[in-house]
Amino acid sequence: MPASSFFRRIMGNDNSLPSDLKLEGVIKASDCWTQKSATLHKGVTKICVFEQSLLNENIELLQKLSKNLMLHRHPFILKYISSWKTNKMYYVATEYAEPLAHKISDIFPMQLCVGLFNILKAITFLQDQALSTHNNLNKDAIFVTNDECWKLGQLEMLCRKSVEEGDKSNGVNSDFQSLFTDQRSFTTLASEILDDKTNDDIPFVVEFRELCKLYISAKNPNPQFLQQLFRHPFFSHQFIVIYSFLIELPLKSECEKAEFFITVAEKLSSFPEELVARQLGTLLMSRLVLLNITAQNYLLPKIFNPRDDDNSSALFSEATLQKYIMPKLLNIFSLRDSQIRLIVLKYFSSFHRFFTKEQLQNKILPELLVGIKDTNEQLVAATLHTLADLVPILGASTVIGKGCTKLFADGRPLMKNEKNNGEEYSEGSRSSDTISVTEPEFIFAERPSPDGGEDSTVSIPIEIENATPSNGVHLNLIESTPPLKLTSVKPSSPIDIIEEVIKPEPLKPVKKKPLSLKYTPSLVTTEDLNTLDIKCSKSKNDDTEILLEEMFKAMEPVISKTAIVKVNDGENVNKFEVANVDCADEGWGDVNNWEDLEELVENE
Secondary structure: OOOHHHHHHHOOOOOOOOOOEEEEEEEEEOOOOOOEEEEEEOEEEEEEEEEEEEEEEEOHHHHHHHHHHHHHHOOOOOEEEEEEEOOOOEEEEEEEEEEEEHHHHOHHHHHHHHHHHHHHHHHHHHHHHHEEOEEEEOHEEEOOOOOEEEOOOOOOHHOOOOOOOOOOOOOOOOHHHHHHHHHHHHHHHHHHHHHOOOOOOOHHHHHHHHHHHHHHOOOOOOOOOHHHHOOOOHHHOOOHHHHHHHHOOHOOOOHHHHHHHHHHHHHHHHOOHHHHHHHHHHHHOOOHHHHHHHHHHHHHHHHHOOOOOOOOOOOOHHHHHHHHHHHHHHHHHOOOOOOOOOOHHHHHHHHHOOHHHHHHHHHHHHHHHHHHHOHHHHHHHHHHHHHHHHHHHOHHHHOOOOOOOOOOOOOOOOOOOOOOOOHHHHHOOHHHOOOOOOOOOOOOOOOOOOOOOOOOOEEEEOOOEEEEEOOOEEEEEOOOOOOOOOOOOOOOOHHHHHHHOOOOOOOOOOOOOOOOOOOOOOHHHOHHHHHHOOOOOOOOOHHHHHHHHHHHHOOOOOOOOOOOOOOOOOOOOOOOEEEEEOOOOOOOOOOHHHHHHHHHHOOO
């Protein structure tokens, strides 16, 4: 809510301070009034309050200041908000601004030129449009807003030109003398501010300063002197031309606007980026600029996109964009204008990283959540894209609300990368609780042909390749058959058990020998069927045989007899009590072994 609307709503006839107004520290104190900073809307809006005691003899000056600020409205005159009085004090509220003396040490030389241009505009407005003279122009009468804009204040001595000659109530003798007073005051002010500046700092500043000094000592004043100063090169160089066009943008035609926005970015690139951001940042992001089609195509992309190697034509670097432009964009998000919101969301992915996490969560996110409820489908779609950019920063639960649950599983396969002759998981592979080891490769020989092949003996040697407890046992029977890969073995596998119990010495690798199937002529006539069995030649390493034997013993299952529980049917016994019954006589009965069973069959 604007501060002026707030005061109109709450003030009425109640002679007391607004309930939402909080006075803060003193900015400046003088004989006429005391300037203090204050806040409205729970600290959101910052304003200035001029106060004076009703019993003070200068209270009339503060009342005149209030009246003149309320009557004379101009972009470069301090903006009036409201005034009220209590039983003891009188207050005047204006927009927040600080005296020039507090700011002059921290501004660019070019901003001195722009500031004097603003004050000259305000003085000529009072003389030409309001038919008045200021009569109190000095450094103390100039205030600087947060947007680096100079504004004219201290209008308590203002008087109209219709004042009759001889009336000295305001300290003037005639209209002409008052006019000359303002002219001489302005030239004196300009000479003091530009005293140590050179043409390298501001174009034509030396010539302008000399002109001001000459006019101070002039005996014949020129009534049109201040208007003629606008045509001096000091007030007509490139930066002032751009600044003047932006402040007068509502008065320009569409053709003039289009021509201006096509070339303004290239012209601004010749000035320091910090100067452009501080002095022109607010004007470049005004409503009229954001909604202009030509500006959207030629100017805005170079403002919202930071300058880097890929975008060297942008106006601002990341540091300048974050320091000066982001605070202004943060205020734009509170505007409920669909077209402006669409323009800002279009470039949101380019500058959202320059906001702090608190700003994104507390100020921008609530405004975006309002946008998804609008009936404008284009606005809703753009807002959803913007919310997607916030999820990696704020988290899904913050952006879409609480109650997120894991509903999808990660189905990516395990991936391995060979590195340094070893097996390591790649960065993108999934983690696993099992230990990946090399499994034995079993390769079986092809069965002999049934025609004439029964009398042949096939000798298939079993070779153990690199058999170590860490990588498993490799059984390689025939090289021609592709290996069969088994699943990974967990740490509690039989191989690990064998490693702890036996701990065999590492075996030397045995070279693979090609195997061939050979028919033995001496075995063809043999009638013993045992010779037709496939026999495996024993390995020369006896430790390996012990290792295999112990491994299979550990895998032998243990079958225990199941106990049968029988419930006693007695009357006085609790039905929940159980008793173990010996079942040793059940099962096979008296037949204790297979030999007795064979004798029983023979006798029958």
